[in-house]
Amino acid sequence: MKKEPALPVASNVAAGHLVEASLARKCWPCGCFHDALRSLDTSLPELGWPVVLSDAIRGGKEKLTERRYDCLGCEVCYPALALNALSEEEGAVSLEPCPTDLPKAQEGWPPLPGDYRVLRYQAPVAVCTLSDIRLFETLSKSAGTGLSIIGTLHTENLGIERIITNVLGNPHIRFLIVCGADSRQSVGHLPGQSLVSLMSAGLDEKGKINGALGKRPILKNIGRDAVEHFRNVITLLDMRGVENQDEILARIRECTTRNPGRSDPFPSLPTIEVLTGDLPARMVPDPAGYFVVYPDPARKKLVVEHYQNNGRLNKVITGMDPAEITTTAIKYRLVSRLDHAAYLGQELARAEASLFSGSRYVQDRAPESLFTSSNGTGACQCVETCTES
Secondary structure (H helix, E strand, O other): OOOOOOOHHHHHHHHHHHHHHHHOHHHOOEHHHHHHHHHHHHOOOOOOOOHHHHHHHHHHHHHOOOOOEOOOOOOOOHHHHHHHHHHHOOOOOOOOOOOOOOOOOEOOEOOOOOOEEEOOOOOOEEEEOOOOHHHHHHHHHHOHHHEEEEEOOOOOOHHHHHHHHHHHOOOOOOEEEEEEOOOOHHHOOOHHHHHHHHHHHOEOOOOEEOOOOOOOOEOOOOOHHHHHHHHHHOEEEEEEOOOOHHHHHHHHHHHHHOOOOOOOOOOOOOOOOOOOOOOOOOOOOOOOOEEEEEEEOOOOEEEEEEEOOOOOEEEEEEEOOHHHHHHHHHHOOOOOOHHHHHHHHHHHHHHHHHHHHOOOOOOOOOOOOEOOOOOOOOOEOOOOOOOOO
């Protein structure tokens, strides 16, 4: 005789709620009922559910109609009550997020930063809109509970590596929809085509994506084992060129409906140390001297004056953009410290922005701006607009 599994009380309670849902016509096309029955299927115990619950599940499946909405926000939600009853009984079933719940962050996921928006950790679908920012914004606001994370993709190497790492960091994700226009086709990056090729053909012995047409479709920062796990557990839906929001949302709902449940976690994702930026209390003066930056609105140019540390003007550099200035400063060895080079780049970017916006630019006093002068007064040697201390 087959041994009945435990959970008799919880099973009876859950079965009762499922029967109520089966009798309510509004539940038949509702995502709450669809998702609850799928959760019960994916959480099936080794011995199976008790007969009373199995019968209720089977009866509920017979009543399901085409999914028309994710959730009606009913005051009493019978499918949710059924799952709650079983979840409280020693976690017999894994609850999926309710559409009316606010998204919750999952500590440590995604492991890498990027141009994405996280919605629900337990949802099964990730969406990549390639270069389409508008599509990214609209879908992230209206995709319902099935969407876990949505982002863009602009490169066929680092960008794809980031997608693989972040998707594998969440075993609930089982589908990746690639949509929107492929990015920067004029210079040959084609990351969407490269991603689709990776899923269909994998990598060659040198780490190059087989069949990819991009300029540099070589993955150097992620192992072949991770790529193969990604290909095995993720189903990719190629919707490149599709920008119709309703069509994409329908595919998200379709994937959510046929969600196979969470995959086996990938055991050895690379751990990248994330450092918090800070500034030292006092920066060391650059032996090469210091810079004064200002924009020239009349000529639409940037002007940089280089001074020796004794206060004598040494060089004047003009250019149309920050890259011209910094390249010239490095060429003539006017900067010898990386922190001073970073400061110069920061101020040139601000000055360039003022040229286009017409706003007033005042050079920011750098951390190294107050030095002890030869006469011990602590005069500001970096920015002419500073007040001497």
